[in-house]
Amino acid sequence: MGAGLTREPAEEATGYDQVFAFVREQLLSGQMKAGDRLLPERELATRLGVSRPVIREVLRALAAIGVIEIRHGYGSVVRRPDFAELGDLFTMMLAQQGEVVEDVMEARIAIERQAIRLACARATSTDLAALGKALRRVEETVTDPQIGGDADFAFHAALIAAAHSPTLASLHAAIAVLLKRSHLERRERITSLDGIETYLVEHHRELLAAVAARDADSADRLLMQHFAIGTEYQRRAAAERDRSSSTS
Amino acid sequence: MGAGLTREPAEEATGYDQVFAFVREQLLSGQMKAGDRLLPERELATRLGVSRPVIREVLRALAAIGVIEIRHGYGSVVRRPDFAELGDLFTMMLAQQGEVVEDVMEARIAIERQAIRLACARATSTDLAALGKALRRVEETVTDPQIGGDADFAFHAALIAAAHSPTLASLHAAIAVLLKRSHLERRERITSLDGIETYLVEHHRELLAAVAARDADSADRLLMQHFAIGTEYQRRAAAERDRSSSTS
DNA sequence: GCTCATACCGTGGTATTACCACTTTGACAA
DNA sequence: TTGTCAAAGTGGTAATACCACGGTATGAGC
Numbered sequence A, B: 001m002g003a004g005l006t007r008e009p010a011e012e013a014t015g016y017d018q019v020f021a022f023v024r025e026q027l028l029s030g031q032m033k034a035g036d037r038l039l040p041e042r043e044l045a046t047r048l049g050v051s052r053p054v055i056r057e058v059l060r061a062l063a064a065i066g067v068i069e070i071r072h073g074y075g076s077v078v079r080r081p082d083f084a085e086l087g088d089l090f091t092m093m094l095a096q097q098g099e100v101v102e103d104v105m106e107a108r109i110a111i112e113r114q115a116i117r118l119a120c121a122r123a124t125s126t127d128l129a130a131l132g133k134a135l136r137r138v139e140e141t142v143t144d145p146q147i148g149g150d151a152d153f154a155f156h157a158a159l160i161a162a163a164h165s166p167t168l169a170s171l172h173a174a175i176a177v178l179l180k181r182s183h184l185e186r187r188e189r190i191t192s193l194d195g196i197e198t199y200l201v202e203h204h205r206e207l208l209a210a211v212a213a214r215d216a217d218s219a220d221r222l223l224m225q226h227f228a229i230g231t232e233y234q235r236r237a238a239a240e241r242d243r244s245s246s247t248s
Numbered sequence C: 001g002c003t004c005a006t007a008c009c010g011t012g013g014t015a016t017t018a019c020c021a022c023t024t025t026g027a028c029a030a
Numbered sequence D: 001t002t003g004t005c006a007a008a009g010t011g012g013t014a015a016t017a018c019c020a021c022g023g024t025a026t027g028a029g030c
Helices: A015-028 A041-048 A052-064 A084-094 A100-122 A125-140 A145-163 A166-174 A176-190 A196-212 A216-247 B015-028 B041-048 B052-064 B083-095 B100-122 B125-140 B145-163 B166-174 B176-190 B196-212 B216-247
Strands: A068-071 A075-078 B068-071 B075-078
Touching: A015 A041, A015 A052, A041 A052, A052 A068, A052 B052, A084 A166, A084 A176, A084 B083, A100 A145, A100 A166, A100 A176, A100 A196, A100 A216, A100 B100, A100 B166, A125 A145, A125 A196, A145 A166, A145 A176, A145 A196, A166 A176, A166 B100, A166 B166, A176 A216, A196 A216, B015 B041, B015 B052, B041 B052, B052 B068, B083 B166, B083 B176, B100 B145, B100 B166, B100 B176, B100 B196, B100 B216, B125 B145, B125 B196, B145 B166, B145 B176, B145 B196, B166 B176, B176 B216, B196 B216
Parallel strands: none
Antiparallel strands: A068 A075, B068 B075
16 A cells, blocks of 8 residues: 555655754754764664655755764764854855945944944953954054955954854854955055055054953944944045046 | 776865865856756756766755755756845754853844944835834733744844845844744743833834934934843843742 | 784765656647 | 646655775784
8 A cells, every 4th residue: 555545644744854854953952962973874864764865965955054064984973063154155145146245334333333342341361462463463464455454354353252252253254254355345445545554553453442441332432433434435435436537 | 997096186076065066156156047947957967977866965955055946846946045044054053052042132232233223324114114013013912922022023123124234134134033032031031020011112112213213323322221121121030030949 | 012004894975776746838628 | 718637857755786985993013
């Protein structure tokens, strides 16, 4: 029997989804900690009553989103997720959209404002040292859009780290790739303007000082100012570009 | 030959990665637009010189990260990515870290503060209408932790939408699942406290009023206050719980 | 007795084949 | 002209066999 059967209606969804949901539950419920080895593919297949290819598809999918890591000859292990990978996903997804590159600035402001508040309360001496190091790097590289952009990004990343908030750090990591691109583009546009070096160096120095002094309100105000002036420079650079292009 | 050969060094990586990279390139380079149908699995298999299971694994992986959609009986189509799906990923990843459930509040504050500022500048009449509707829903459901929590979340989600920032919306969507859980848990803890209804209803009403008045500073202040009072209630509820448990 | 090399075993990696299920489309009949 | 159904195309699953890599245990050699 079973062949021409009218089909059991109370049956579960498709095999793949079923298995995926099963493993997903195991992960979410915490029954599996990072580093744990999953059951072998063959074992999973017989246990869940599906074929090995299906199991493999599920595992590949989980590996694609970074939840597990498949190691040849060893097994599949639960991964301590690294959010930096989400950056790749975001980039891959946003690659098709486009206009978002400007908009990412809004998210950056949101994250950094909160981060700097937390940093004022939670930053350790190690964090402050890291910020100081990043600051010196910024000072050294003001003239180079490429390296300078990286240094700029690194400083702000250190700020996020000092906040000691995993979620904030995750979100930041997720858009890190885009942010880096944003940093670079913004740098390239304004690198020729007057007073830009002072803006870049002095503001970062003040930001660090505010965090070190644990003055959250002041730090927040400085950061807002930092972004506002940055936007102003962008506007000015755009105007400059328009004028020169219309002249040509 | 070939058997005992020293192995061709110029050879490519493993089949899966090779195929994955191939398709990935096609997607990123824009050769494939959203809505396009990929080649059938069998066709891809013969063209790339691998077996169909491998192709399926790649497609499943791509589907898992939301890049394509596999439709039974039709084919695999390139998707216009939807960031809401990242929420599941975030949830899976963050679920293993445990203490994050509290920390997600920091991200929420970060996103909403920025969102409400933008909303004050960008909200349309449609947005305001949606906020009004959400507000009424909040008023109606203050007494129920479950439904009320959902309504609460919906109101704040409407706030994000009114900001018209794709990136902010994406980040919010990414942590939406966690936020909903957070909303529910917080509700359950404080639902018995005095004055809680006034807090829930009145604050949301004021927030909406501030956005409608396009008063960003006031809205921001109200929001901060909203969160601060929420935290205070949480603290009080915790103290209450401690007292009762020590008594028992 | 200790160390190193080798063989074995467990596990993922891939291929092959066959068949089922869903979706679409076009042909046929009313 | 329209509705129904059948066929073709495509994803979904299963079963099986064999290869490739990692780790461990076992043996030989020192």
